[in-house]
Amino acid sequence: xxxxxxxxxxxxxxxxxxxxxxxxxxxxxxxxxxxxxxxxxxxxxxxxxxxxxxxxxxxxxxxxxxxxxxxxxxxxxxxxxxxxxxxxxxxxxxxxxxxxxxxxxxxxxxxxxxxxxxxxxxxxxxxxxxxxxxxxxxxxxxxxxxxxxxxxxxxxxxxxxxxxxxxxxxxxxxxxxxxxxxxxxxxxxxxxxxxxxxxxxxxxxxxxxxxxxxxxxxxxxxxxxxxxxxxxxxxxxxxxxxxxxxxxxxxxxxxxxxxxxxxxxxxxxxxxxxxxxxxxxxxxxxxxxxxxxxxxxxxxxxxxxxxxxxxxxxxxxxxxxxxxxxxxxxxxxxxxxxxxxxxxxxxxxxxxxxxxxxxxxxxxxxxxxxxxxxxxxxxxxxxxxxxxxxxxxxxxxxxxx
Amino acid sequence: xxxxxxxxxxxxxxxxxxxxxxxxxxxxxxxxxxxxxxxxxxxxxxxxxxxxxxxxxxxxxxxxxxxxxxxxxxxxxxxxxxxxxxxxxxxxxxxxxxxxxxxxxxxxxxxxxxxxxxxxxxxxxxxxxxxxxxxxxxxxxxxxxxxxxxxxxxxxxxxxxxxxxxxxxxxxxxxxxxxxxxxxxxxx
Numbered sequence: 001x002x003x004x005x006x007x008x009x010x011x012x013x014x015x016x017x018x019x020x021x022x023x024x025x026x027x028x029x030x031x032x033x034x035x036x037x038x039x040x041x042x043x044x045x046x047x048x049x050x051x052x053x054x055x056x057x058x059x060x061x062x063x064x065x066x067x068x069x070x071x072x073x074x075x076x077x078x079x080x081x082x083x084x085x086x087x088x089x090x091x092x093x094x095x096x097x098x099x100x101x102x103x104x105x106x107x108x109x110x111x112x113x114x115x116x117x118x119x120x121x122x123x124x125x126x127x128x129x130x131x132x133x134x135x136x137x138x139x140x141x142x143x144x145x146x147x148x149x150x151x152x153x154x155x156x157x158x159x160x161x162x163x164x165x166x167x168x169x170x171x172x173x174x175x176x177x178x179x180x181x182x183x184x185x186x187x188x189x190x191x192x193x194x195x196x197x198x199x200x201x202x203x204x205x206x207x208x209x210x211x212x213x214x215x216x217x218x219x220x221x222x223x224x225x226x227x228x229x230x231x232x233x234x235x236x237x238x239x240x241x242x243x244x245x246x247x248x249x250x251x252x253x254x255x256x257x258x259x260x261x262x263x264x265x266x267x268x269x270x271x272x273x274x275x276x277x278x279x280x281x282x283x284x285x286x287x288x289x290x291x292x293x294x295x296x297x298x299x300x301x302x303x304x305x306x307x308x309x310x311x312x313x314x315x316x317x318x319x320x321x322x323x324x325x326x327x328x329x330x331x332x333x334x335x336x337x338x339x340x341x342x343x344x345x346x347x348x349x350x351x352x353x354x355x356x357x358x359x360x361x362x363x364x365x366x367x368x369x370x371x372x373x374x375x376x377x378x379x380x381x382x383x384x385x386x387x388x389x390x391x392x393x394x395x396x397x398x399x400x401x
Numbered sequence: 402x403x404x405x406x407x408x409x410x411x412x413x414x415x416x417x418x419x420x421x422x423x424x425x426x427x428x429x430x431x432x433x434x435x436x437x438x439x440x441x442x443x444x445x446x447x448x449x450x451x452x453x454x455x456x457x458x459x460x461x462x463x464x465x466x467x468x469x470x471x472x473x474x475x476x477x478x479x480x481x482x483x484x485x486x487x488x489x490x491x492x493x494x495x496x497x498x499x500x501x502x503x504x505x506x507x508x509x510x511x512x513x514x515x516x517x518x519x520x521x522x523x524x525x526x527x528x529x530x531x532x533x534x535x536x537x538x539x540x541x542x543x544x545x546x547x548x549x550x551x552x553x554x555x556x557x558x559x560x561x562x563x564x565x566x567x568x569x570x571x572x573x574x575x576x577x578x579x580x581x582x583x584x585x586x587x588x589x
Contacts, residue, residue, distance in 0.1 A: 273461035
């Protein structure tokens, strides 16, 4: 193992190299581009023996790696924002064909108006596609998750593709120390891809053909079952990785300062760092606050969230995306899991890269705790944490059911 | 310990590279570090910012650096158009590539450090497309002014960065060493 100072995007590239990926295809889009730039360099110098396929669009990029993976190759692509939206049709194809592959999604706001900075709208737009969806907090975790993604996706109990989400610029373009494992260690931990069926000239396999409606139904049921299995696999892989490489993250949810907490911040992505800083600060003031960082949006860690809710006085859920006309998507899952068990506030913040500090998060939590202690029970599904310069000019708490 | 830094320069002058090399130098000392550019469109010649954080603990925060402990100014003309002291912590330092502090505030000038990095770069022939490359010299001045890292780590990080690029590693390392020798509190 070597400690290197890497951007989040380079951490992805090193993990892809260590996983001995055989086929890569991608189309450039900010802030993803430097992942495939680095991989192209690695292929060019012979450091990575992979086929790099140039394509005309993201739709074609995912179709290419989907094809390669269907033929049994370990395959990878990466994209962001509009690129991800453009490949959306193939996103469904890959998952419902039960073809393991890995895609990095460098989270970025969706236009118009044009914006290249982080929010999670692009990732949540893929929520229902049948992909396993993870989101990292730090560059180290980006590398670890990317390596783990191949193990999870290729596990016979799962056979679903997996996205590794990393926040645009905040991780993708920020340098930080990353422990990069040795190739031999990774080879030992990540066996070559095995697949029970694959497309080859000598074998006849029909994929995605028309089926009777009742069978279609049952195939959808099998995807849900695979997602449930994936929960177990994710926990196992996290534990085994920890034993081998010294880093474990708690599986689907990383809980920080949770032992004696009364209130939990529920959050995903890099701003969980600010949330942890906020929780430490609040603890100094006497508030017992923990942070439940959702590492996997799909499969949804309902059991853990329900367990936390059952012993909590309240949950403050932070969303960096919104389902217009409803609430934040993370909040929707939390509420569906824990409604009636505890008080809740759903916060919308940081859209389009709008900066959110630990003090901002602490302020929202302090205010929420005050309200719960005063009223006994609070349900506020839509609370706007406006950018600093607009705060106080609009109503932060919206009355919605 | 958490030290937050902001670099001011012009697009193409190497502010982002300076922040990156500084972070690598911190990691060489077993510390934790972050380096990131201002997340916006950059144009050659326009004022730009880059940021770094150094800590003895893992760094959790990712939000913008609003209250830097140290500011490094690569271009002496920048203070005319940008408030380089914006958010600077009380007692925080500014390191200028300038023979004297280009500031109106006596109080700020009194905690500023100066070095003529442009001259050092020219003397070493570190000039690209007519622009003196001052970023590596400024790292030498920065560690002299603040003592946050050793000069040795900075020199090693510079050589690592320019690995495989001929004499550039040596020359840039020399610029940092020379600036370390010459940097001093700004005359006032």
